[in-house]
Amino acid sequence: MSEADTCRKYITPALQEVGWEKPPHYLREQEYFTDGRLLPIGDGGVAVRGKRNFADYILYYQRDFKLAVVEAKEETLPAETGMQQAIKYAQILGLHFAYATNGRRIIEHDFTTGIERDVDRYPTPDELFARWRAAEEISDDALAARLLQPYYAVPNKPARYYQEIAINRAVKAILKGDRRVLLTMATGTGKTLVAFQIAWKLWAAGWRNHPARVGKPKILFLSDRSVLVDRPKDGMFAPFEDARWKIQGEAIKSREMYFALYQSIAQDERRPGLYKDYDPDFFDLIVIDECHRGSARDDSNWREILEYFTPAYQLGLTATPLREDNRDTYAYFGDPIYTYSLAQGIEDGFLAPYRIHDTRTDADVYGWRPQHGQVARDGAMIPD
Numbered sequence: 001m002s003e004a005d006t007c008r009k010y011i012t013p014a015l016q017e018v019g020w021e022k023p024p025h026y027l028r029e030q031e032y033f034t035d036g037r038l039l040p041i042g043d044g045g046v047a048v049r050g051k052r053n054f055a056d057y058i059l060y061y062q063r064d065f066k067l068a069v070v071e072a073k074e075e076t077l078p079a080e081t082g083m084q085q086a087i088k089y090a091q092i093l094g095l096h097f098a099y100a101t102n103g104r105r106i107i108e109h110d111f112t113t114g115i116e117r118d119v120d121r122y123p124t125p126d127e128l129f130a131r132w133r134a135a136e137e138i139s140d141d142a143l144a145a146r147l148l149q150p151y152y153a154v155p156n157k158p159a160r161y162y163q164e165i166a167i168n169r170a171v172k173a174i175l176k177g178d179r180r181v182l183l184t185m186a187t188g189t190g191k192t193l194v195a196f197q198i199a200w201k202l203w204a205a206g207w208r209n210h211p212a213r214v215g216k217p218k219i220l221f222l223s224d225r226s227v228l229v230d231r232p233k234d235g236m237f238a239p240f241e242d243a244r245w246k247i248q249g250e251a252i253k254s255r256e257m258y259f260a261l262y263q264s265i266a267q268d269e270r271r272p273g274l275y276k277d278y279d280p281d282f283f284d285l286i287v288i289d290e291c292h293r294g295s296a297r298d299d300s301n302w303r304e305i306l307e308y309f310t311p312a313y314q315l316g317l318t319a320t321p322l323r324e325d326n327r328d329t330y331a332y333f334g335d336p337i338y339t340y341s342l343a344q345g346i347e348d349g350f351l352a353p354y355r356i357h358d359t360r361t362d363a364d365v366y367g368w369r370p371q372h373g374q375v376a377r378d379g380a381m382i383p384d
Helices: 003-017 079-093 125-136 141-147 161-175 191-204 226-234 238-243 301-308 324-333 342-348 362-366
Strands: 026-032 038-041 046-049 054-062 065-072 097-101 106-110 115-119 180-185 219-223 244-246 257-261 285-288 313-318 338-340
Touching: 003 026, 003 054, 003 065, 054 079, 054 125, 065 079, 065 125, 079 097, 079 106, 079 161, 097 125, 141 161, 161 180, 161 191, 161 313, 161 338, 180 191, 180 324, 191 219, 191 226, 191 238, 191 285, 191 313, 219 226, 226 244, 226 257, 238 244, 313 324
Parallel strands: 065 097, 180 313, 180 338, 219 257, 219 285, 244 257, 285 313
Antiparallel strands: 026 054, 038 046, 054 065, 097 106, 106 115
């Protein structure tokens, strides 16, 4: 009996029997979660894809919320032969539970306890979710319901596995009361989509940073460049519709999803500081894009804005790992709750590999000397 036969005859029926295909729970078979590393061929810009990673089964408690991975082996092989693969994939996907089976025997690896054991059947969705909640110390039913708030369905752009991890971990951290949260994700891996889905889940769930407040949360998206504000506002965040507002010139307070440049609300010798027109506790959440670019330096005007809005939950997004010139940023937000590196993005095939070419100009190699009487663009004589 082949592995496919084993899945069809034993594994799928066993999962269905305990409720993994009863809405809102479901399972996905042969689900690919990476694109496969790009492997260049020669120097002509041609590349082929390496092997894509896929799980035999991924168990979803509901849409956008995975709980476990199941690795299948054909009936004639020991179930243990699939355990290492199951553990590897569960770790990549950020899951607490991994199963290996040959249809006859089921082995469970529970990352929350470190226990690996044989089980008579698969746990039901509610049983597994209860175990997940216990491990994550989520006893409040309202908190759990908000955590399960579905993503906004972006047409033809489902969240990749690492984006799901970032979104869910950030929302969980905020719901559990972590007021400073940091995500480190390489350039090109979709930080804007992650920020949007975090804001959407909290907004749609009606979360507020104070239990006495009702209605939708007030969220501010901050960055230091117009393109990093206008493009998300008019593109990815369009589902917020009339709730959106870009702060410039005056402090409108009737919206829910705000966007602003640091420079447009900061205080300096020319500007009084528009941010002060909002009460310190006006915003429930502030998302700081590219937060490594000075927003958390002790001597920064941007830091002044963040400290003014201390009551707000603050989520920092950066593509830059910890290094000496951004140490203040990491000190302000704390260690990242999730990191998706450039190397991992290349390995997964979501980013292209690169080659470094050492190129030198003639001026670098031979030096340069101005001609007699040569002037610069401003008309000044260039000294010899």
